[in-house]
Amino acid sequence: MMMNGLRYRRWVAAVVCLVATTMVRPVYADAGDFGAMPGLWKIQVRHVENGKAGAPTVTWHCVDEGADPWTTFASWTPAHGECTTTDPQRRTTSLTWKLTCKGSPEASAHVDFDSAKHYTGSVSVEGHGEVIQVEGSRYAACTSPED
Template identity: 75%
Template sequence: MMKRLSPRFAAAACVLAMTAAAPLRADPGDFGAMPGLWKILVRHVTNGKAGAPEVHWHCVDEGADPWATFAAWTPAVGECSATDQQRRSTSLAWKLTCKGASPASAHVDFDSAKHYTGSVTMEGRGEVTQVEGARYAACTSPQD
């Protein structure tokens, strides 16, 4: 049985999905991540110590927009918008502006087409979120 997305994660995904409409500098077909069922571990960092992981499952369709798929998480500090998006074939990097919080930067880096790590770093606080994703299997149904 799969775990549903937490409301905080779902809200962050919606915010970044809306900001992902900005023009991209690369063709979606050249992004080096495999479609399928991804297990995503999100850890919030407090005082330099990573907390227990929140586990999220996400089915990635072939040709999916990398910004909406792999950059759909933010620090849990409220409404955020992404700017200065930079994309390469194996990485995404962007700046975050969050209401009531210091500016932040975020990134995800793929070491293979089936695995990535990333983080969010806020000015004055350091790293506040860590993320790790691993492709688990093929998607088997629309409910994946």
């Protein structure tokens, strides 16, 4: 089933909002075995349209030692609650999952760490290709709870 342009843009807009939420269903494992450093992280999210990435939306967040990787680095579910996360796969340097959204083609997402201080990831929609790019970089230790 093809989505019309407006419906597709709305769905993609909802996916963009997902970075701010932490509603991914967690897979329970020792968070300490995940290869990411705690500290202050800069996250850049780019919306991809017609194969071109747009200007980044930047957010900052402090990652505690032992934080759950699923709620820290894979918080990509729409706030509307119309999407469900399935097939979560976790390795020491990557996370992959599927998003099934009401009335939309299935999407797949991933986060891959090339070091303990940097990762890239994306969301791809079946039949539309990559719709979101994300990049995270650790900048410093967290200095207060407000970081």
